[in-house]
Amino acid sequence: MIRDNSDVILAIQDLTAEVDGSPILKGLTLEIKAGEVHAIMGPNGSGKSTLSKILAGHPAYTVTGGSVTFRGENLLELEPEARAKAGLFLAFQYPLEIPGVSNLDFLRVAYNAKRKHEGLEELDAFDFDELVQSKLGLLQMDASFLSRSVNEGFSGGEKKRNEILQMALLEPKLAILDEIDSGLDIDALKIVANGVNELTTPDNAVLAITHYQRLLNYITPDYVHVMEDGRILTTGGKELALELEARGYSWVREEEEAIAR
Amino acid sequence: MSIQVSMVPDATETVNAPRVDRAAYLSRLVQLRGELDAAGSGLKDLRDRATALVQERAMPSTRAEEWRFTDLSPLLQESFQPVVPQPITAEAIIPFGLTDAPHRLVFVDGVYAPSLSTLGDLPPEVQLGNLSRVPGGIPHIGQHQGAEETFTALNTACMTDAAVIWVAQGQEWRTPIHLLVVTTTGAATLSHPRCVVIAEAGSQFTLIEEFVSLEGGGAAWVNRVTEIKLGAGATVNHTRVQRQGAHTFHIGKTAVSQARDSRYVATVLNWGAHLARHHLEIYQTGAQTATILNGLTLLQGEQLGDTHSLIAFTQPYGMANQVQKCIVGDRAHAVFNGKIWVPQAAQLTNASQLSRNLLLSPRARVDTKPQLEITADNVKCSHGATVSQLEEDEVFYLQSRGISAEMARQLLTFAFAAEVVDAIPLPTLRDRIRSELSLRLNPA
Numbered sequence A: 001m002i003r004d005n006s007d008v009i010l011a012i013q014d015l016t017a018e019v020d021g022s023p024i025l026k027g028l029t030l031e032i033k034a035g036e037v038h039a040i041m042g043p044n045g046s047g048k049s050t051l052s053k054i055l056a057g058h059p060a061y062t063v064t065g066g067s068v069t070f071r072g073e074n075l076l077e078l079e080p081e082a083r084a085k086a087g088l089f090l091a092f093q094y095p096l097e098i099p100g101v102s103n104l105d106f107l108r109v110a111y112n113a114k115r116k117h118e119g120l121e122e123l124d125a126f127d128f129d130e131l132v133q134s135k136l137g138l139l140q141m142d143a144s145f146l147s148r149s150v151n152e153g154f155s156g157g158e159k160k161r162n163e164i165l166q167m168a169l170l171e172p173k174l175a176i177l178d179e180i181d182s183g184l185d186i187d188a189l190k191i192v193a194n195g196v197n198e199l200t201t202p203d204n205a206v207l208a209i210t211h212y213q214r215l216l217n218y219i220t221p222d223y224v225h226v227m228e229d230g231r232i233l234t235t236g237g238k239e240l241a242l243e244l245e246a247r248g249y250s251w252v253r254e255e256e257e258a259i260a261r
Numbered sequence B: 001m002s003i004q005v006s007m008v009p010d011a012t013e014t015v016n017a018p019r020v021d022r023a024a025y026l027s028r029l030v031q032l033r034g035e036l037d038a039a040g041s042g043l044k045d046l047r048d049r050a051t052a053l054v055q056e057r058a059m060p061s062t063r064a065e066e067w068r069f070t071d072l073s074p075l076l077q078e079s080f081q082p083v084v085p086q087p088i089t090a091e092a093i094i095p096f097g098l099t100d101a102p103h104r105l106v107f108v109d110g111v112y113a114p115s116l117s118t119l120g121d122l123p124p125e126v127q128l129g130n131l132s133r134v135p136g137g138i139p140h141i142g143q144h145q146g147a148e149e150t151f152t153a154l155n156t157a158c159m160t161d162a163a164v165i166w167v168a169q170g171q172e173w174r175t176p177i178h179l180l181v182v183t184t185t186g187a188a189t190l191s192h193p194r195c196v197v198i199a200e201a202g203s204q205f206t207l208i209e210e211f212v213s214l215e216g217g218g219a220a221w222v223n224r225v226t227e228i229k230l231g232a233g234a235t236v237n238h239t240r241v242q243r244q245g246a247h248t249f250h251i252g253k254t255a256v257s258q259a260r261d262s263r264y265v266a267t268v269l270n271w272g273a274h275l276a277r278h279h280l281e282i283y284q285t286g287a288q289t290a291t292i293l294n295g296l297t298l299l300q301g302e303q304l305g306d307t308h309s310l311i312a313f314t315q316p317y318g319m320a321n322q323v324q325k326c327i328v329g330d331r332a333h334a335v336f337n338g339k340i341w342v343p344q345a346a347q348l349t350n351a352s353q354l355s356r357n358l359l360l361s362p363r364a365r366v367d368t369k370p371q372l373e374i375t376a377d378n379v380k381c382s383h384g385a386t387v388s389q390l391e392e393d394e395v396f397y398l399q400s401r402g403i404s405a406e407m408a409r410q411l412l413t414f415a416f417a418a419e420v421v422d423a424i425p426l427p428t429l430r431d432r433i434r435s436e437l438s439l440r441l442n443p444a
Ligand SMILES: Nc1ncnc2c1ncn2[C@@H]1O[C@H](COP(=O)(O)OP(=O)(O)OP(=O)(O)O)[C@@H](O)[C@H]1O
Pocket: A019, A020, A024, A042, A043, A044, A045, A046, A047, A048, A049, A050, A051, A060, A093
């Protein structure tokens, strides 16, 4: 929901970044305010996941210019864990499997790191169990996923639900959802999207990266950005996504080029 | 197959060190031995035979295949003296207490310390103590296959006493037995603690054998031999913890013989000493016998930890499952050599061996070598070896959830070690190894 007087949660200004010397982000500007839902669409390889991983602090990428301010702080100076504790969350396009680390232990350690950061007492195993059970219901997940290793052997859709389960526990100020819809069947898409909607409030924001309108049927964006070659090419409302679905990306490029001339 | 991961040259004899006559050096060690007292008098013949054997031998060099990666030169630089047993107080060993192992036998520098031992209420079917508790002597001592190996023979030649754990036929003893072998590290001392474990037919028990040092800077060398004999249908759950001080040397042998239908489970934790070598030798002498070996070696600094294991099958329907894990940091060096012998007679053997290694630093090194010698044709044997590092992407995934990089590394390392740590039968020991692991990862 767009409100004029909302706080700015994320402000990206002219961001450039590279990996192994080759530039991927080429001057990207984006502002997200509390209460808003943004969607980024764009062709394969345009840099969407790169943007999300840079925001989360992945060490493989080097920021070469520009600035990122997250809730008033210089995000780029923070370690990945500090970014998370400041309220940034990334649901990965490809969530990692971590054999040997139980999902429940992982969730508890992550949850308690946040509690500690907020000056609250850590939850013991018993109380945490109760909390996590209540969140499982939101995503219609079976409790057996807790005793398994993190994402190990989870199906594509199960991994995505597990990402949103983490989001539900950590209650971030900004949730970046990188293709949260890929690999989900129709029912699971509804469940996951509903879960995300349940978690959105006027105080937080969502940045959903997707290729398809169908996710946006459930998670209604206030803004749709088209990203290409490391930049935001154009921005519109939710109807832009419908137009992209119908016409593809090339017309956007042509229009932008025409304007440039 | 041999996997070597290393950025440092092969172990070579220490340069610039004065040349030592390895045969004379070994012979001199025998002269350091103590006199036999009444309790040990039954050992005289055995000692004499072993002495003759040692006199013909020399300290092994890295030219010997069995010692290729383990350079004993640091030992040769020391001039070892016989141990003058130091009286120690009960307070000194409080940190090594295991509340969940009520029966405790303590040996200090190879000598039985009855005043520090707490045997508790024991039925006559469970005998704990030293040789003097066994009036007729122990017929099994020094009789195991491989007893003529140099350091075993050296121990036999020099031992004056032995720990004895003897559980009679059919006795299912529930409370764990803790055997604590303490070294007081004053100077460069050499001790030869010995242990004989007899599990008669159908008996069952849990044994924790632990090697520790008291505070101090000396280069103590512990040359250990433990002989374990399982009768038919016996079950022994054995945890061996080697956590001697940083300047010490440990050369140890665990020789196990298993009669038919017996089950031997060993969890071997090795995180102490500057240089440690463990020979773990299992001889299945009867059919349908099960051997389960779990090993975890944790090394840092310039430590060297070497495990040479042997599982020798001789009869049909034998089973063995071995997992050896090494976590190696800094410039430390882990060695694993795992032999499995399956002769023609041992048909329908089912054996698996897995060596998994985690390197925490670019200068850490591991040499691992499975050695399967199989002549029986109807068997199932598998082996594998892996060497890995902590996955940076896994660390990042955990960090992205607000978990610190340190905590993330700790979680991932615990995950690597979990399989072995979970096999430790005592919660106190499990907690101890977990805190040892976190200490290795975050040396504050
Ligand atoms: N670690 C890396 N090493 C090398 N190249 C990389 C790396 N990460 C990203 N790239 C390259 O950067 C470009 C952008 O990749 P990115 O994953 O951000 O695209 P995307 O927009 O998310 O695409 P998709 O829609 O297919 O998920 C691609 O050409 C990709 O190959």
